[in-house]
Amino acid sequence: MxxxxxxxxxxxxxxxxxxxxxxxxxxxxxxxxxxxxxxxxxxxxxxxxxxxxxxxxxxxxxISKNVGLVLPADDDFFMNPFFQESLRGVAKTAGKRGYDTLIAYNGKNETNAVKRLVNSNKVDGVILMRSVIGDSTVNYLRKINFPFILIGKSREYNDIYTVDTDNADACRKLTNYLADYGCKKIGFIGGRRDSMVTIDRYDGYLQSIRENDLYFSFDLVEENEFNKLNGYMSMKKLLEANQDMDGVVITDSLIFSGAIDYLSSVGREKDIMIGAFGAESNSFSKDKHRVVNVDVGSMRIGEFSCGKLIDILENKDVDLADIVDYIIED
Missing domain, CATH: 1.10.260.40 (lambda repressor-like DNA-binding domains)
Known part of the structure; x- marks a missing residue:
């Protein structure tokens, strides 16, 4: 051989x-x-x-004194309030500690954007903005032993540095809130199925449905890309299949925005109670809709992620996994 x-x-x-x-x-x-x-x-x-x-x-x-921020390979993420607030937190913390923030984006291939940063020695470390199953970018950075922080968590590895929210617990309590309010048939609208945040929030939703002995069927669940159009279409599909649905859990701000547009278009603003992650960025809608919001602390996540990465670069001791507290607001 x-x-x-x-x-x-x-x-x-x-x-x-x-x-x-x-x-x-x-x-x-x-x-x-x-x-x-x-x-x-x-x-x-x-x-x-x-x-x-x-x-x-x-x-x-x-040493570049730059922190790299890698954006997911979809244009809608630029409009997502989670990204906007997290970016503010990263840039604010980096500046305070003598670093600059360099944003990388490469269309449909995040890993190529990371390789471009690493190979050209433009950054000292990288922050990945969201976690998915089988992430090739995580695999690449682990392989070359390059410093990085993952916002979210990894299903495959327990040896990488992460900053996250307890999404399963937050969604369980959010769904409980709707159940306590009197909702009997609660739907779920999530993002991509390979996204860890969707997986965790769906698990929390199911746990609450079981705990409260509520009706469940798979036609109460819609999962798609994180954007406004899919929020609109997902809400439309749920209501066409479940005219008596009286509550819905929505896992993303852009999806939420599309969903309430559909409810308004068919005059059902007050018929359905909404539990949403990121609804505070659409607070105008609360005057017309019954909304309970989960604030995951997007800016705090950005600040903590950047601070943790710089601590690693400066050879300080840090924990592998850190959890940022969430707040449920009605």
């Missing part, structure tokens, strides 16, 4: 048709290397699965 060749910086240089020194300076993001040459070198590194992070961080002890 042929022995697999070890990939080195010289291998990358040979494949890219440049010198080893040029590869080293491209990794260190030196300005004397053209963008086109850097791009060619990064593409070769990607193809050969070469991970130079340890080298990049050691080059002349270069």
């Amino acid at each position: 042929e022995k697999q060749r070890k990939v080195t910086m010289q291998t990358v240089a040979d494949e890219a048709g440049v010198s080893k020194a040029t590869v080293s300076r491209a990794i260190g993001n030196y300005p004397d290397i053209s963008d086109s040459t850097k791009k060619k070198i990064y593409e070769v590194m990607e193809r050969l699965d070469y991970h130079p992070s340890a080298i990049a961080r050691s080059l002349a002890n270069r």
Whole structure:
């Protein structure tokens, strides 16, 4: 059996048709290397699965003093109040501690955005804005041992640094609130099925349904992308299948906004009680709708995540998992 060749910086240089020194300076993001040459070198590194992070961080002890914030690969996330508030928290904390915030986005591929930051030595650590099952970005950062914080939690790993809310408990108590109010048939509208926040909040919803011995069927559940249009369509589907539904739990602010638009369009504002995460950003709607809100502390999550990452970069002791308190508001 042929022995697999070890990939080195010289291998990358040979494949890219440049010198080893040029590869080293491209990794260190030196300005004397053209963008086109850097791009060619990064593409070769990607193809050969070469991970130079340890080298990049050691080059002349270069430290960027930048924190990278990686956005999910969907345009609607830019409009999400959770992102906006979390970003404020990250930037505020980074500035106080002498760091700047660098935002990375790459269309439909978050991992490529992260690789671009890491390979060019633009950031000292990364914050991932949400967690999904089988996340290739988490796998990549673990593989190269690059500092990062995950907002949310990982189903696959228990050895990564996270900042989260107890979403299952929050949704259980939110659904209980609707049950205590007198709702007998409570629906659920969540985001993507592979999203850990949707999974946890759905688990909390089901736990409350069982505890209160309430009616349940799968046509009371809608899960889709985190955006306003899907909120509108999900509420429409739930009501078409369940005309007597008197309560609904909604797990996201954008979804909530679309759902209340549908309720208003059919004149059922007062018929259905809503328990929602992030409804405070749509507080105008509370005058027309019966709404209970869960405030997960988006800005506090951003502040805590950034502070924790910088503590790691400065070799301070931190806990693996931290939970930010939530508040239920009626």
